[in-house]
Amino acid sequence: MLASVLALTLAVVTGxxxxxxxxxxxxxxxxxxxxxKGQLLxxxxxxxxxxxxxxxxxxxxGWEVLVAPVADDGSFHTSATAGVWRIEWLEVGGKSExxxxxxxxxxxxxxxxxxxxxxxxxxxxxxxxxNAGSHLAVVDRCVGLGPGAPRLPIVTGVARPGSxxxxxxxRGVLEIxxxxxxxxxxxxxxxxxxxxxxxxxxxxxxxxxxxNAGNLLLVASFADVNREVSGVVAPVAATRAVxxxxxxxxxxxxxxxxxxxxxxGGRAGVVPWLALRGGNPAxxxxxxxxxxxxxxxxxxxxxxxxxxxxxxxx
Amino acid sequence: xxRALLLALALSTSGCFFRLSDPVWAFKSLRAAEPVLPGRxxxxxxxxxxxxxxxxxxxxxxxxxxxxxxxxxxxxGATEETLFRVFGRRExxxxxxxxxxxxxxxxxxxxxxxxxxxPARLHVGEDxxxxxxxxxxxxxxxDMGVLHVEQGxxxxxxxxxxxxxxxxxxxxxxLLRDAVAGTGWERFLQGTP
Numbered sequence: 001m002l003a004s005v006l007a008l009t010l011a012v013v014t015g016x017x018x019x020x021x022x023x024x025x026x027x028x029x030x031x032x033x034x035x036x037k038g039q040l041l042x043x044x045x046x047x048x049x050x051x052x053x054x055x056x057x058x059x060x061x062g063w064e065v066l067v068a069p070v071a072d073d074g075s076f077h078t079s080a081t082a083g084v085w086r087i088e089w090l091e092v093g094g095k096s097e098x099x100x101x102x103x104x105x106x107x108x109x110x111x112x113x114x115x116x117x118x119x120x121x122x123x124x125x126x127x128x129x130x131n132a133g134s135h136l137a138v139v140d141r142c143v144g145l146g147p148g149a150p151r152l153p154i155v156t157g158v159a160r161p162g163s164x165x166x167x168x169x170x171r172g173v174l175e176i177x178x179x180x181x182x183x184x185x186x187x188x189x190x191x192x193x194x195x196x197x198x199x200x201x202x203x204x205x206x207x208x209x210x211x212n213a214g215n216l217l218l219v220a221s222f223a224d225v226n227r228e229v230s231g232v233v234a235p236v237a238a239t240r241a242v243x244x245x246x247x248x249x250x251x252x253x254x255x256x257x258x259x260x261x262x263x264x265g266g267r268a269g270v271v272p273w274l275a276l277r278g279g280n281p282a283x284x285x286x287x288x289x290x291x292x293x294x295x296x297x298x299x300x301x302x303x304x305x306x307x308x309x310x311x312x313x314x
Numbered sequence: 315x316x317r318a319l320l321l322a323l324a325l326s327t328s329g330c331f332f333r334l335s336d337p338v339w340a341f342k343s344l345r346a347a348e349p350v351l352p353g354r355x356x357x358x359x360x361x362x363x364x365x366x367x368x369x370x371x372x373x374x375x376x377x378x379x380x381x382x383x384x385x386x387x388x389x390x391g392a393t394e395e396t397l398f399r400v401f402g403r404r405e406x407x408x409x410x411x412x413x414x415x416x417x418x419x420x421x422x423x424x425x426x427x428x429x430x431x432x433p434a435r436l437h438v439g440e441d442x443x444x445x446x447x448x449x450x451x452x453x454x455x456x457d458m459g460v461l462h463v464e465q466g467x468x469x470x471x472x473x474x475x476x477x478x479x480x481x482x483x484x485x486x487x488x489l490l491r492d493a494v495a496g497t498g499w500e501r502f503l504q505g506t507p
Contacts (some may be wrong), residue, residue: 014360058451058452060417062352063453065453088417091451098382098417131381131383307397307399311398312333313333313334314399314401
């Protein structure tokens, strides 16, 4: 275990501005207030607690960044290019307090009022800039705020919560293929039968990718579900099954699923099943219970992701 | 693909001794991938380890957790052990690493490496995690400096980490310049010596 860390600081090596910025045709304004022990305070009420630190609101749009200085009364203004800007952080002297992203739509020819940003902390002096769990609320209050730039009339466009992670909604091919699993099942059924065979499954996380806790799952499978009973000489035609199920992952390493499968071939029928799997997206081990036409079948399963198998060699 | 999934796959892969890509991989230079999204930052850093005779001999992965804003939700990192690595750019080599991060507050959670040829993991204790926190705000290139990890005692399982400033290893500046040359990150280095 790594028991202690001393002095981890980042040096910014950023040089020039990334690219020429198009002319600002819009403006954004708003007010920053602090809520401490139920009281709403402007920066001027907290001069001592802030130790003279300069406050500024950081806004970002793609690569573009705007830093709007905060006045004593909490108001801030900045010229901006038209478009949706994300309010992402507050500069406090040399430190930064990260804010839950809020988006404000800066419209051309107008000053958009983002509203009153109320940052709640237990103790402003010790917590501001320490990222120790502040809470941000945005209130539709623009009274007393002037236009951010001359000749740009003010309109209300209260900042609304933005997506936490830009681009997190898309799923890549690798992520989808990580749900493809090939495996084997061994087990026994009623009447001393031996059950099992190969299994191909496609598992998808509905609420988040595989490997995350609290995830809803969807399972589609194609499997060999042969059953052999000791003492029976006559072979039974091979039985295949196409299944569909759903489940839940209470932890990242555990999946509980249930569903039904249609069997065709030797022992046709519709069979409900339950399964529990522990492991990670690369490989897992689990148990499976099916309730077929010939009785209950219990089996142990192991599976491996072909994506992992090939990808780990290359 | 989310980083949590990548982490699971990378950790699973770390036990492999041989990969078909090894001969090609050895000649790949440290190279930053193009920015995945506008507004991301590139974090550059280096790992050094002094694990003594019985401790961790090398580190080949570093993992962070984003702890803010909001609830801790994701894991980011850099590792030598990625899937299909032969087709991608090498973002970790000889202890130097590159990773792309969105704005947020981050803390160190895990190092992976090898001890006498076996995979080893170095979990970061709670106090050390809090002490390691740093913030990423405006897009750019950030240098974490050199993280020097040292075993507490010869047979102990506790390690300690100190940070050496970027200036302590001047050759790193050239390494970073080469790694971002020709990529979208290069413009951030303009104007620096």
